[in-house]
Amino acid sequence: MGVFKKGINGPFSGKTGSIIGSKWKSIHYMKGLPRVRAHRKASAEQLVQRQKFKLLLDFFTPMQQLLKIGFQQFLNRNTAINAAMKFNYDQALYEEEGEIRLDYSKVQLSHGALFTAGAEKAVLLPEGLKITWNTKTYGISGNMDDRVFVACYIQLEDWVSADSVLREDGEIFMELSEKEMQSILHVWIFLSNAQGGQASKTVYIPIERENEPIDNLKNG
Amino acid sequence: MEYFYDASKPKKKEKSYGRLVVQQRMRLAMAFLHPLRPIINETWLLHGNGNKSKAFGLALKKLMQDAIEGQYPAQYVVPSLVTISSGLLPGVDIQDVVVADQQVEVYFSSKDNPLNRSNDEVVLIAYSPELEIGGKNEDLCYRKNNYLKMELPVHFVNNPFHLYLYVRSVNGKQHSKGVYLGGFDGCANKMLI
Numbered sequence: 001m002g003v004f005k006k007g008i009n010g011p012f013s014g015k016t017g018s019i020i021g022s023k024w025k026s027i028h029y030m031k032g033l034p035r036v037r038a039h040r041k042a043s044a045e046q047l048v049q050r051q052k053f054k055l056l057l058d059f060f061t062p063m064q065q066l067l068k069i070g071f072q073q074f075l076n077r078n079t080a081i082n083a084a085m086k087f088n089y090d091q092a093l094y095e096e097e098g099e100i101r102l103d104y105s106k107v108q109l110s111h112g113a114l115f116t117a118g119a120e121k122a123v124l125l126p127e128g129l130k131i132t133w134n135t136k137t138y139g140i141s142g143n144m145d146d147r148v149f150v151a152c153y154i155q156l157e158d159w160v161s162a163d164s165v166l167r168e169d170g171e172i173f174m175e176l177s178e179k180e181m182q183s184i185l186h187v188w189i190f191l192s193n194a195q196g197g198q199a200s201k202t203v204y205i206p207i208e209r210e211n212e213p214i215d216n217l218k219n220g
Numbered sequence: 221m222e223y224f225y226d227a228s229k230p231k232k233k234e235k236s237y238g239r240l241v242v243q244q245r246m247r248l249a250m251a252f253l254h255p256l257r258p259i260i261n262e263t264w265l266l267h268g269n270g271n272k273s274k275a276f277g278l279a280l281k282k283l284m285q286d287a288i289e290g291q292y293p294a295q296y297v298v299p300s301l302v303t304i305s306s307g308l309l310p311g312v313d314i315q316d317v318v319v320a321d322q323q324v325e326v327y328f329s330s331k332d333n334p335l336n337r338s339n340d341e342v343v344l345i346a347y348s349p350e351l352e353i354g355g356k357n358e359d360l361c362y363r364k365n366n367y368l369k370m371e372l373p374v375h376f377v378n379n380p381f382h383l384y385l386y387v388r389s390v391n392g393k394q395h396s397k398g399v400y401l402g403g404f405d406g407c408a409n410k411m412l413i
Contacts, residue, residue, distance in 0.1 A: 016289045017389055040229060104331075113254060113257065113352075115255070115352075115353050115354070115373075116353065116375070116376040118375040119374040136371075136373070136374075138346075138354070138355025138356065138358070138373045139355060139356040139357070140255075140256070140258055140345075140354045140355060140356055141255065141258060156262045157282055191300070201352070211239070217260075
């Protein structure tokens with residue numbers, strides 16, 4: 001698929017012979033008609049790639065709004081899901097017994113130069129999940145009015161619960177039903193500045209019960 | 221940086237050795253300096269004639285020239301050779317650096333110099349290029365104090381980090397050359413180098 005700048009006759013859109021002109025996010029594309037017959041069987045490699053794409057796409061689609069904040073600096077020429085796919089494709093997938101799986105601890109919901117909070121903890125209490133972090137900013141990158149975004153993936157329901165507070169609050173409580181508490185939970189945290197131009201990297205927080213740590217991945 | 225670059229992906233076209241060397245240098249320098257951009261923008265601003273991106277570019281160039289060692293593909297950044305700040309303001313003489321209990325104490329002295337002002341601010345930077353996290357002393361410390369104490373970011377409890385120090389004039393326009401105080405392995409006082 002070719003990208004072209006305005007030529008002598010300017011960009012075009014629509015089908016011209018076997019060439020299709022289109023525009024997306026101010027980028028002018030020139031595409032050829034597909035050469036592959038629609039009913040051709042996919043090769044083993046193609047199936048693996050499709051499986052990877054499907055896995056990531058299914059996982060990211062419900063959290064589009066969150067990804068728009070996390071990958072905000074890449075949205076000029078990307079959708080939030082595109083950016084998330086691009087960043088997680090090489091990092092967050094692994095193969096086990098011939099199946100492609102998602103490594104939840106390596107999933108990134110954001111990317112940027114803002115510093116992470118540090119000392120992140122998630123404790124499972126009888127009524128829900130309490131997440132805490134360090135509120136200090138240490139003077140280089142980060143302000144007290146940065147927003148902290150927390151996402152909790154409830155594996156049993158295949159559902160993501162998300163919430164946000166200010167960095168200075170230092171903690172957030174997410175209420176969970178009894179059924180949700182029985183499920184395997186994965187928690188991520190990232191920060192975004194008040195103006196909305198910058199984001200931090202995502203930190204995966206292993207969940208602890210009040211006294212004992214839970215190994216999320218073992219069950220996942 | 222890794223957002224744009226993935227070493228596992230095969231390259232489409234063979235690139236010349238020189239180009240590969242320079243590209244790797246650029247990547248290493250950028251990965252090291254980018255998290256410190258707010259600091260670099262300030263400390264190199266005079267060299268950049270007030271232009272922040274020019275200032276950062278000059279710091280990047282200096283790092284690529286001085287602080288990268290090794291042969292491609294095993295080039296690496298030597299933190300002790302990184303110039304975090306540059307300028308004509310006289311620096312301070314470091315007497316001792318103590319890292320313990322998640323805080324760092326620096327004892328220093330300053331010789332008499334017509335360019336010195338007793339109210340020049342001393343700035344300490346703790347930085348971990350691996351974590352891409354840094355911190356600086358939030359309590360103001362002046363040249364006349366001869367002592368500086370800073371709380372280290374919680375990220376550094378079990379991770380290596382490097383310490384840099386520079387002096388800046390009270391109006392923030394003049395800076396001294398940055399001094400490397402050493403690399404430490406976590407908040408226990410274990411020197412890396």
